Amino acid sequence: MSRVLCGELEKHVGAPVTVKGWVHRIRSLGQVRFIIVRDRSGLAQAVLSGELARSPHLSCETAVSVTGNVVEAPNVPGGCEIQATGVVVESAPVSSIPFEVNLPEITAGLEKILEHRVVSLRHPKSRAVFKVQAEAIEGFRRFLRANDFIEVHTPKIVASGTEGGAELFSVDYFGKPAYLAQSPQFYKQMLVGAGFERVFEVAPAYRAEEHNTSRHLNEFISLDLEMGFIDGLEDLLSLEERLFQYMFAHIRETCGKELAMFGAELPQVTTIPRLKLSEIETILRREYGKALPNGNLDPEGERLICQYVEKEAGTPFVFATHYPVTSRPVYAMPDPESPDLTLSFDLLFKGLEMNSGGMRINDYHQLVGNMGRFGLDPDSFAGYLEVFKYGMPRHGGFAIGAERLTARILELGNIREASLFPRDRERLTP
Amino acid sequence: MSRVLCGELEKHVGAPVTVKGWVHRIRSLGQVRFIIVRDRSGLAQAVLSGELARSPHLSCETAVSVTGNVVEAPNVPGGCEIQATGVVVESAPVSSIPFEVNLPEITAGLEKILEHRVVSLRHPKSRAVFKVQAEAIEGFRRFLRANDFIEVHTPKIVASGTEGGAELFSVDYFGKPAYLAQSPQFYKQMLVGAGFERVFEVAPAYRAEEHNTSRHLNEFISLDLEMGFIDGLEDLLSLEERLFQYMFAHIRETCGKELAMFGAELPQVTTIPRLKLSEIETILRREYGKALPNGNLDPEGERLICQYVEKEAGTPFVFATHYPVTSRPVYAMPDPESPDLTLSFDLLFKGLEMNSGGMRINDYHQLVGNMGRFGLDPDSFAGYLEVFKYGMPRHGGFAIGAERLTARILELGNIREASLFPRDRERLTP
Structure with a gap:
């Protein structure tokens, strides 16, 4: 009998089914055992009576296959349950789990949650974070593909850093010094100039930052894009505005259940206010006495x-x-009207920087001079400079940290909760 | 005036347009200059007469913006051309390119092509390889998402190898020894057991193989998947069969122009013959005297x-x-009917291994014993073993090398041609 998902049990009332999953909860009541089976889609209750009430031995987190008939059960969530006719143990635990995963929240602390990541992910709410992340990334891709961007894959083992050498992880490349890419910045620019014009990449990026904070990871997923033949900074801001409109609509459409678990409401993205850093300085000083x-x-x-x-504007x-030249990378395009500033931007969302971006210098001599x-x-x-020798169009782009975006959407307290297996100053396993 | 793509010029006959791209070819004929503009979509001819025939100065690969009126021109490919009214140079080359990119094929050797990758990619045929690769990957994702797999991202900095320690690149992780992941094997298994059940990942993988061959890269894109609660090897073979049917149909649908450039015909994927290694041995000895x-x-x-x-069967x-236990990894599931063999498989396509896969051991004690x-x-x-302690369902999966697949589809002579910036024994730049 082919498998039915727990979350779709109600479609099979009156029919025989097999569900497979983990024993989420067990309760014995006289001559009857009730088990709740958990699979990737949700939960389903099975009633084990007669011989099945005693055998096989079952404990929480046992992987099982349960066969039986689906009957209406008004008091059970979902309105139905399985009258079991057979239970097969696929794999029984060899020891007990370090914390419970069948309560509304995991009560262990973050350290323990991450140490036993494979256990904490069995909690539906922990797994929901990564459904939202997967759909955010899918939304990113769909929007860009629809706008004629091509997905690329660039090397993460590189010969030099993109920002000058600090915060790089070293790799021994057959005896030659090499590094892990901090970002695909140079490569995405090179590919714009190589004729692809519009490229995006979803890939790991590496920062050997010494400090341990709740908003940094040493390995993270960078959602990068770069676009050629743009007219100015406004093209990038408008692109990102439309990107976030699309991504958030996509997440709302695909992750209703997951957002509800966190009580998260995704804002409607309309026009995003644009403020120069100098204007922000003025506002902060005036409104909050903040320098x-x-x-x-x-x-x-x-x-x-x-x-x-x-x-003031009702948007997060x-x-x-x-930003001034002094606080942006070497490739940032100076503002022709105000050469101490750059045609650069950050997007802030709910009080946190989501991404940096901007126009880049496209003139060979200007870049070498810089x-x-x-x-x-x-x-x-x-290797980076070569493409600028042969007719490099005006271009720019930006990059979004996938974990940081996910954490902000769900208002998680720590970015590590939005990484399956985070890498930080202390953590290299699991 | 908003930009029109060269490949869509014919839709604008009779209208004023602006095209942007690179000067692909220039020809002067009396008082008239003809330039062919190349953008990401294709080529378009512009006729420059009067003052525009002399100024601005143009050379091949200059990035330009050309404005003018589209007129019918039966002798021009596409049936139309632009009568230019304005030409703006966005960026002029500062030196001449190392080889031509406007001939039917690049005449430089592979070494030079890869050394000047940003130049070789300006050749439409070089770029076409990566359109096919992007759509192969998109097909992979779409099929798996439609089959309820979730996309995941696992760390590439790891504490130990998946296959026992050979062929690993070392990373200095804040003074601790670490490595680049050879594959997401352990993590994808862990995530199946963590409750996701069906996961896939598109990400770089690393092999510090010393040998330089035409079919190996030291950094490559691995298309990985893993599925829990399967009944046996047949589930995996059937999944991969359907996956290739879908991927190839998707590539055919989206890459007609690119496949034609290579004269590549994608086979219809029907039932893929299944032969045990022992049967293959018998056939090869009998038919070809090959041991x-x-x-x-x-x-x-x-x-x-x-x-x-x-x-015999009309399929590539x-x-x-x-395969025997001795030639597969530690986690390969032995065949209960024949314990010296494993429930494993390779997919061969046009004479080359595309991927390895199989069922994995899911019993904790059996895995530790192995x-x-x-x-x-x-x-x-x-960290890997923990999930096996708490009810690990039967599972299995496989991984496909994206560059190898692309190279086989287009029948490229060297896998490096299917990598934007290949990493091999000697190559760390560009």
Whole structure:
């Protein structure tokens, strides 16, 4: 008999079925055992009577296959249950689990949850995080494919960093020094110039940051895009606005159950306010007496400007634009009208930076000159620079951290909860 | 005026347009210049007369924006051309390209092509390879999502290898030894047992293989899947059969132009013959006098059995199944009917192995015992083994190399042609 999912049991009332999954909960009542079976779709109750009430031995988390007839049961969630005629143990636990996964919340602390990740993920709410993440990424891809972007895959073992050498993990590449890519920045620009024009990539990126915070991971999934033949910064802001409209609509459509588990409501994305960093400085000083560090937003500044925009414009999103040259990478395009500033932006969402982006320098001589100003040796970047020699169109792009986006959507307290197997300063297993 | 793609010019006959792209070819004829503009969609001819015939200066590969009126031109491919009224140079080359990209084929050798990858990709045929690859991957994802698989992302920095320690790249992880994942094997199994049941991943994988061949890369894109609660090997073979049917139909539908550039015809995937390795041994000895190495297929064997199956069954695919325990990894499930063999398989396509897969051991004690037999210390694999303690269903899966698949579909001579920026024994840049 082919398998029926627990979440679809109600479609089979009156029919014989087999469900497969894990024993989520067991209750004995006189001569009858009730077990709740959990599979990827949800829960289903089975009633074991007669010989089945005693044998086989069952404990929570046993992997089982239960066969029986589906009958209406008004008091059971879903309105039906299985009158079991057979139970097969596929795999029994050899020891007891370190914490319960059948209560509304896991009561263990985050350390223990991550140490026993395969156990914590058995809790439907822990798994729901990754359904939302998968659909956010699917929405990202669908929107970009519909806008004629092509998905690419660029190497993560690289000969040099994209930002100058700090915070790189070293790899021994057949005796040669190599590094893990901090981002696909150089490659995505190269591919725009190589003729693809519009590229995106979903792939791991690496930052050997020494500090352990609730919003950084040392390995994370970067949702990158880059677009050529743009007219200016506005093209990128408008693209990201439409991207978030699409992604959020897609998540709402596919993850209703998961969002409800977290009580998360996804905002309607409309026009996202655009504020220059200098304007933000003025607002924060005026409204909150808050001074920003030189040429940048600190975490408190991110929180306050989002709070202000939420109050004034009713949206949790804001673009912060025109960061100074000194706080952006070597490839950031200076603003022709104000050369100390760059045509760059960050998207803030609910008080947290979601991504950085901007237009890039596309003129070969200007880029080489800028490397000099940044103290970088152009010879070390020959592979990157080549494409700028042969007609490089104006271009720009941005990158979104998948875990950070997921954590913000569900308002998780720690970004590690949005990573299946997080890598941080201390954590290399599981 | 908003941009029109070169490949869609014919829809705009009689209207003013702007096209953007690179100067693919230039020809002067008396007082008139003809330029062919190349963008991501194709080519379009523009006629520059009057002042535009002399200025601006244009050379091949200049990034330009051309405005003008679209007129019918029966002798031009596509049946129309642009009577230019304006040409803007967006970026001019600062030196000449190392080889031509406007001839039917690039005449440079593979070494030079890869050294100047950003140039070679400007050739439409080089770029077409990656359109086919992107759609193969998209087909993989769509099929699996439709079959209720969830996309996951697992760490590539790992504490130990999946196959026992050979061929690993070392990473310095804050002073601790770590490695680049050879495959997501352990993690995808763990996620099946963690309750996702059906997972897939598209991500880089790493093999520090010392040898340089035309069919190996040291970093490649692995298309992985794993499925729980299966009944046996047949479930996996049938899944892969349907997967290839879907993927190939998707590629045919989306890549007609690209397949035509290579004269590639995608076979209809019907039932894929299933031969035990022992049966293949018998066939090869009988038909070709060919002996296989102990318990495995060598490249010649792969070629010959595909040749045989093509002749007898009219399909370029064959499943080779039931490899001996000695030639499969520690987690391969022994065949209960014949414990020296495993419930494993390779898919061969046009003479080359596309992927390995099989059922995995799901019993904790059996897996720990097998580690002992393989000389592995179970303590080193504690993070992997944990999930087997708490009810691990029967499961299995397989992995397909994206570059290898692309190379076989287009019959490329070297797998490096199917990698944007290949990493091999010698190559770490660009």
